[in-house]
Amino acid sequence: MRLYFLLVISTVTPLLVTPLSILEVLDKTSSVLKLLESAWEFVNNDLGIVEISDRKRERMIFSKIDNINMQLVDMNAKINGQGMTSRNLFVTIQTVTNFQDDGINMLLRKKTYIPEELEVQLELNDLRIKHLFIENYYQRMEKYVIDLEDYKNSTLIDFIDGVVSNYPNSAISLVEAVNRQVTESKFLRMLLTQFNLTNSDYPCKERRSAQQAFYNFFGEILLINTKSHVLIEVAYIIKHLYGQGNFTKRISDDNKQFRANMNNIITTTRPYMMQASLELWRCDPKEHIPDETYIEFTNFLHGYILNKANLDGRGQCHEECNIFSYIRNTEVNVKCNDDNRWCNSQLPCPKIVNCQFIDSAMTVCESRMPNTKRRYEYVELIEKNRTLGKKKSCRAGDEFSLATYRDWVVFKCSYCFCLCDEGAKYFSDRYINLRTVMATTSDNRVVTGVRFVKHNRILHLQVQEGRLVENGEIDRSTVRWVPVENYKIVDKHIFNGQDYHTLSWEQRGFELHDVMVEEGFVVTGVKFKSIDSRIYLEVLKTPFNFTSGKLETESYFKENPRSQANHTFSKELKLIHPDVPTTNGTNTNRSTNRYVQFINTDYYKDAGQTTVPFFDAQPVESAEPVPLSGIGIYHKGRSGSGGFIAPRIFTYNFATHLQPFKEKR
Incomplete structure (x- = not known):
């Protein structure tokens, strides 16, 4: 007994x-x-x-x-x-x-x-x-x-x-x-x-x-x-x-x-x-580590200083700085008219936008781009007695003194502070994968997590997969991260707009929205899609039998609700005076149902030398692997910070399957 x-x-x-x-x-x-x-x-x-x-x-x-x-x-x-x-x-x-x-x-x-x-x-x-x-x-x-x-x-x-x-x-x-x-x-x-x-x-x-x-x-x-x-x-x-x-x-x-x-x-x-x-996301890490906890687009938008004489196609100083709002490299005067070595010392900029007058005299500590990912370490404004960026010791030969001078006695040739949309030849990492990323559905695997990774200078949304079994459970022994596709933007038969998207001043928007699948479906893949000037997330969904766990053979894309004809009415999340996101502070503000544009950091905080927001590269996965009912992209930040674009997942809704208790017979 x-x-x-x-x-x-x-x-x-x-x-x-x-x-x-x-x-x-x-x-x-x-x-x-x-x-x-x-x-x-x-x-x-x-x-x-x-x-x-x-x-x-x-x-x-x-x-x-x-x-x-x-x-x-x-x-x-x-x-x-x-x-x-x-x-x-x-x-x-x-x-x-x-x-x-x-x-x-x-x-x-x-x-x-x-x-x-x-x-x-x-x-x-x-x-x-x-x-x-x-x-x-x-x-x-x-x-x-x-x-x-x-x-x-x-x-x-x-x-x-x-x-x-x-x-x-x-x-x-x-x-x-x-x-x-x-x-x-x-x-x-x-x-x-x-x-x-x-x-x-x-x-x-x-x-x-x-x-x-x-x-x-x-x-x-x-x-x-x-x-x-x-x-x-x-x-x-x-x-x-x-x-x-x-x-x-x-x-x-x-x-x-x-x-x-x-x-x-x-x-x-x-x-x-x-x-x-059902939402699941990641908090800030204890320590920000490049390419491990965060990813950034490098050498994309930089603060850029040039004299009006070099911005004007005729080499004149008749106009004010704010007139030069959009200039391509073919329109920029190649002759350096100032009486110092500043113009020739800089790497040329292929596209210049949003120029403005800052000060009539300044001291610039130049950085050695592209290795440093910055054009300037800091800029000291003499008359305003302020500094753009964080002042520190400047290496010999990298410091320049710039001041307004007269042209034909009448016109002031001032130095303008602009933005430079850098060219790809300066090792700019500004590419987003447009190919479909999916779980191995032929082996009955579904997506269980996501994370941002950068491979061959291209940003990917990598997926974690696991084999789906009975009652919506995941076989833990099968969970793994699916390797991202190993292609480069310089490979043959690889095209911009088809395989990857290149950010530019004109095309730099990122949609912050969730894509949810209907009941009876699970997430089996993801894809970024470029429409006009923005990037949208789409989700691949597959119908399945909850009791047996078997996936059906056909899968379908669930489009982002904002990728329809009304996408132009999305409201922009404006980044006000943004600093580098990894500076001290906790990012507790989470924003979605908007779009954000990649911009430069604040002039006074960072001399406009960093492109924000960054991407949160931490893996988003459940402690117990589960199938997903949706994936979203959101922005997390705080006042005065560039913040992070981050993914989030939505766990499967098991509550729909709760039935009265019955004994096995």
Whole structure:
């Protein structure tokens, strides 16, 4: 008989190693109920009053136990992403303090990330206490059953009476209190509100969407119900075993109540799960590392100083600086009319835009472009007594003094501060991949994450893939980053506008929007598309069977909603006096449903020498790989910063598949 108790106990205990999905809990619970039914029939038929002596029957029982244990090993490996090192049939008893990562504690930790309402925090703490009490009951039961010979029957009976009594702290009373608490509409509304706050950084800290947090939390609640049910039924079995009465009716009623409780939790919480955000993004890294945590377009737009005489096609100084708003290299006077070596020292600029007068006298510390990715280190304005950029020591031979001079006595030949749209020959990295990037759908793989990478000077949105299996799960052993295509802009049969997009002053917009796929589809690829002057994200979607996990053969592009005819009405996200994004400060402002244009940094902050925004290169992936229901591009920044263009993902909406609990037959 003791073997049956061990079978029941060891089947349930591993379930609380980490929070499981609700679908997994329900599936496992069904198996547990079958096992409990078998145990009760075994005892009720008076076959378990004495120790089993029949060797054949014992081998059969151990075979069943071993089979169930192996299923649990596989399940544990799937949940934790690692295999078990032992096939021990009995789980080592853990103390209550070891439960640090269950669904309730995970929610409690979010107080670090979002402003908690005191009432929600108190409710969660109360739930945690009830959970720990139930867990303590279960672990004591486990110890009694495993070491049955070490205890008197009366000790076990006294403990069992406490489990099934009507006292407030009995297992029966505690689980009823838990169920009442978590199905109250007020509690659910407050919990949803906290997770859906726009300033919540829980998703980026925990790498779980709000719905995943909800899902794991209520999976934990269902687990509490399952463990309590097992505890109570085993208690009645032991009481019957030791002649304390026949509890057939009580067990039948308890089974009905258990099923009703499970279904009530599912039906009550499902609407709130449906409303929980699916969004997942990344917070700022602890340290900004080039090409690892961020990517930038280099040598694209630079602050550029030139005299009016060199900007004017006739070599004259009749016009003001702001007249020169757009000049191509063929229109620029090639003769240097100033009386110093400044004009000849600079690399020529193929396209000059937005000139303006800054000061009549200045000292310029020239940088050695293209290696430094800057034309100037800083510019010191003499009359205004201000500095463009950050002043530091200037190497010998790189400092120039510029001042306004007279032409024909009447006209002032001033120096203008312009923007230079650099040419590709100056090693400008300003290219965006336009080719489709997709998961290996022929192997039933779907996209599970994305990140920006730069390869061969081309920006790619790389995808992470994993094989889709039953019930929308991902086989963790198959998750990998799909290598980006290895082509260069100088290769044969590679064309601008077809394979890649080249940024220019005229074409430098980036759309910030989310692309969501319909129910019944999952994301299997991404693509950037150039329309007029902007870049748009499109998503490849594939229909699939949720139960089997099989993808259909045909895939379809879901266009960005802004890539239609009305795209010209998008509102621009203007970057005001932007500094280099990696300077000190936290980027907490997240903007979407707009477009942003690549521009130069602020003249006073950086001498206009850096192109912003940067790209966030951190991988965006869920802690537990899941299929995706959408991908988005947004801007994260702060006042006075260029910020980052960053990707975000939307986890699959599992709440649509929550159904009333049914046992396997």
